[in-house]
Amino acid sequence: GNFDDSTTRFYIGCVVEALQYLHRKGIVYRDLKPENLLLDTTGYCKITDFGFAKRIGFGKKTWTFCGTPEYVPPEVILNKGHDLTADFWSLGVLMFELLTGTPPFTASDPMKTYNIILKGIDAVDFPRRISRNAQNLVKKLDNPTERLGVGRGGVMEVSKHIWFEGFNWAGMNSKTLTPPILPKVSSAVDASNFDEYPADNEHPPDDVSGWDKDF
Template sequence: MEEPGYHKYFHPIYPPNLEDWIEFMEEDGEERRRGDISSESSSESGSFPGERFSRCVLIQSISEDVSNSVESGLEDNIKSFEDNMKAVKDNLKTEQTCGTDNNDNNDYITDKYSCDNQQYSNSDSPAPVIKCADNPSWLDTLRLDQLSWVGTLGIGGFGRVELVTAGENNNMAFALKKMKKNEITDEKQQQHILNEKKIMSSCSNPFIVKLYRTFRDSRYLYMLMEPCLGGELWTILRNKKRFDDESSRFYTACVIKAFDYLHDKGIVYRDLKPENLLLDSSGYIKLTDFGFSKRLEPGEKSWTFCGTPEYVAPEIITNKSHDNRADIWSVGILMYELLNGVPPFSKKNSSSDQVYSDILQGMKSVNFPSYMSATAVELIRQLCRLSPSQRPSLSVTRRYMWFAGMDWEGLENRTLTPPYLPTIAGVKDTSNFDNYQEETQQPEENFADWDIDF
């Protein structure tokens, strides 16, 4: 069985052996992040062979009955939090799911936009590059056996993401997410994957990775997506150590545009971090990995406990109900990490329990280095207020001084020059991603029909 891992299109929502994974992550008493180890040095560092680890993601379903019992303020919930953490650890032996979203009836009318493929020129062929949005019928009739494998972009809990090409002279690139059916056995896991597909299918926005179509057979579920060959924002941040205000402002603004779109549709994202932000060929950011997303009806709240420890909002930790204002909190955490290279609440020298305790104390215990501008500090403090009702909306966030001079119209029209322009030689260029070996062993067949609507 493949060891659990993490990558940009995959979230380890249901790793094959979550208990062993968390035990491994806590052996050294510190978090293993992307860049700390590599496939070449993994054997020396004690990691799983060929894998890279990002922030440990704690996932657990919390019942509504337990959640409703928490009525006191955030500052008074430390003991409740500690009790809940004990329950989480106990339940990890039997629960490996982030909760099931059963009410996502996303019958949206989506607008069309040209995908990232139109930016590429294929040096191997003089044929013109195909524009995705101009060829819907061509994509609708595409078969799996018409896809040509190029390389692996990432490995996740249920499978991997492959770079594939198709079209005339294979001049069109896709990211093909493959999930092993024989490992998706829990009913909640199955519903969760169906829900992710529904949400991604409903989205058509230049700041969100596009899902074109899905396939299924007796071995895999497949999601054919926009490739975004510029790689992860996390990789750029790792190499540059930290971004200046101008760069951080551009990337944060891209996220706000994505969240504007999602929140208008009633979708809460709940997993913002640099690892889930991909660069397209123009250097613009696209949001990916919708494993924790959920659609909420107007006035509806969610009780699901999920996310990445360093980014999770305090109301989620204390089992209070939450809505899209949990995403507002994560925008502030992202700002801090982009400007400093590390998040304000880190597992580096502490356990997940301590990280959650620190989050419940809010920004009052966070160190803001002197190189951070006063306007950045002010906005981060406002976005990360303990009380969700006191956090500014996305529209108000735009009007803070840190965003003064930001050309939002230029961002939407993609006329702004991005801080970093990735080098992409063509549709077969995987140089902005880590190296992975080709999968040689096929999973066992599984003829269950739960995925008939996938």
């Protein structure tokens, strides 16, 4: 399904705060997507899986091609080098997916997805239920050179956008703001909120190729 403006704003707010923390340390995250966002016992959102995160410092670029196809920024696809602001592109994609239920750029295979991404967000049809301010924020996170957050204000430019007008940032930071979803958790090891998969009882075959005989 999809979330309304208010619910989406809460989770995007959590992500904005997390990115601000990482970017202050010169770390680009590069794998923002719903699967990497988990709710803690209080209902607040946490970023997980830092396999693609990299400390690049400030005002510097990196050229590693990585990320989830639907969330890869155009500058990564074009191998032009990317910096901390690559995360803001992914933030816009995440916001669109939370509001609609599907990412704005998707196709049957990665190469087709990349071609759609290179056409830009203006080529995407926004559902009518997405508010004008929400559309404006998503579109301002598109262009690599004019992207919201590229300036000195960094991610603070995003948090000051009109879509966040009236949002209780102080309440979120102090965790006094009531989250839209409160998980039912009985203990620290309660995994009942996760999907269940059948046990994998297969054992891998013994490797008899002898590649390690000289170790």
